[in-house]
Structures are given as structure tokens and as C-alpha cells.
Amino acid sequence: xxxxxxxxxxxxxxxxxxxxxxxxxxxxxxxxxxxxxxxxxxxxxxxxxxxxxxxxxxxxxxxxxxxxxxxxxxxxxxxxxxxxxxxxxxxxxxxxxxxxxxxxxxxxxxxxxx
Amino acid sequence: xxxxxxxxxxxxxxxxxxxxxxxxxxxxxxxxxxxxxxxxxxxxxxxxxxxxxxxxxxxxxxxxxxxxxxxxxxxxxxxxxxxxxxxxxxxxxxxxxxxxxxxxxxxxxxxx
Numbered sequence: 001x002x003x004x005x006x007x008x009x010x011x012x013x014x015x016x017x018x019x020x021x022x023x024x025x026x027x028x029x030x031x032x033x034x035x036x037x038x039x040x041x042x043x044x045x046x047x048x049x050x051x052x053x054x055x056x057x058x059x060x061x062x063x064x065x066x067x068x069x070x071x072x073x074x075x076x077x078x079x080x081x082x083x084x085x086x087x088x089x090x091x092x093x094x095x096x097x098x099x100x101x102x103x104x105x106x107x108x109x110x111x112x113x114x
Numbered sequence: 115x116x117x118x119x120x121x122x123x124x125x126x127x128x129x130x131x132x133x134x135x136x137x138x139x140x141x142x143x144x145x146x147x148x149x150x151x152x153x154x155x156x157x158x159x160x161x162x163x164x165x166x167x168x169x170x171x172x173x174x175x176x177x178x179x180x181x182x183x184x185x186x187x188x189x190x191x192x193x194x195x196x197x198x199x200x201x202x203x204x205x206x207x208x209x210x211x212x213x214x215x216x217x218x219x220x221x222x223x224x225x226x
Contacts, residue, residue: 004157015184031212033214035214036186040218041218042118042204042206042216042217042218042219043158043214043216044216045213045214045215048212048213050212055211056210056213058213070157080225084137090157090158092157092158102160102163103157103158103160103214104160105150105157106157107155107157108157108158
């Protein structure tokens with residue numbers, strides 16, 4: 001079975017631009033979470049979606065938004081990019097939205113903002 | 115607020131030596147605790163998790179971890195390290211039902 005897939009794997013943007021990152025969860029998984037991992041840090045929670053509804057949001061500005069589609073894939077959008085948005089963006093899926101579900105991570109999308 | 119501390123940024127061990135990676139957490143209730151490993155260019159992979167019950171949990175790749183409530187710790191151990199274990203290791207706790215809080219990670223280097 002395919003794991004969590006993310007695209008693109010690498011991208012370079014300039015300040016002020018917009019970026020869309022995509023994620024396909026493992027088949028049968030209904031929950032998708034997004035994390036930001038800045039170099040030298042652990043992943044920081046951005047969003048979780050379950051059954052196409054936002055269940056939680058981390059401490060990120062409104063420039064960050066996401067959505068989940070009927071097929072459970074997800075997009076993360078970041079507007080008005082800042083240099084500090086340069087990071088590895090990780091998508092993770094879980095089968096359900098219950099507590100303690102194992103997160104299955106994709107390999108991430110590495111964003112560089114110049 | 116919940117938090118996870120991994121006091122060792124880097125650890126170097128010789129192949130075949132034992133390993134212990136430290137993790138301390140701050141959480142009011144009984145925590146759900148995890149250890150993940152991240153190899154270069156890879157996503158995170160779950161090594162093991164603790165929810166309740168036996169405080170010594172076994173994971174994949176020969177890793178184990180012990181939950182000590184009195185010390186607020188969940189240290190990861192392996193009796194004999196292999197060169198392929200070189201990676202970054204993250205301890206995490208669940209906050210609420212869905213938000214994982216990760217530590218800053220410990221980068222493990224294995225000497226041949």
C-alpha cells in the first residue's frame with residue numbers, strides 16, 4: 001500500500017508569493033494533519049482535518065490555511081510568504097480522529113523562501 | 115502548557131554500544147507518549163508509544179522506552195546500536211485529542 005504522499009518535494013519561492021502544498025493520505029485514513037519543521041527544530045502543529053472539517057489549528061497566522069477534499073486528500077496554502085516560512089512541511093495521516101492514533105508521515109515538502 | 119524537552123541535541127556512540135536518549139515531558143494528566151525517528155530526507159517513523167499499562171514498552175528496531183511518572187520521563191534505550199540507527203529522534207506527547215507536541219530532537223551519530 002502506498003504511504004502518505006506529498007507534492008512538491010522541493011520548491012523555491014520569493015517573499016510575498018503564495019504556495020500550495022498537497023498531501024494524499026494512506027488509503028482508508030480519514031484524518032490529515034500538517035506540521036512545520038524548521039531546521040534544527042521538532043515539527044510544529046499547524047492543522048488537523050478529519051472528515052473534511054478542521055478540528056484544530058496551531059499557533060500560526062491567518063496566512064496559513066488548509067482544506068480537506070472528499071477523497072481525504074488535503075492542501076496547505078500559505079499566502080504572503082516570509083523568509084521565516086522556509087521549512088519542511090510534513091503531512092501526516094491517521095485512520096480516525098480518535099486520541100492516540102499513530103501519525104503516518106509523508107517525506108515532506110521543503111519550502112525555501114528567498 | 116504541555117511541553118517536551120530533549121536535553122541532548124547531539125549524541126555520539128560507537129557501534130555496538132548501548133544507547134539512552136532522554137525525554138522529559140510536562141503534562142497534567144496521564145500522557146500519551148511517542149518516540150519517532152527521522153532519517154535524512156525522510157518523514158518521521160513511529161518507534162514506539164505509551165498510553166497506559168506496563169511502563170516498559172517495546173518498539174521496532176530493537177528499541178524500548180520506560181515511562182517514569184515520578185520523573186516525568188520517557189527515555190528511549192537500545193542495548194546495542196547499529197550504524198543504521200544514525201538519525202534524528204523525536205519524543206512527542208499528545209495535547210488534547212489530536213495535537214502532537216514534539217521535542218527539538220536528538221541527533222544520533224554512530225561511530226564505526
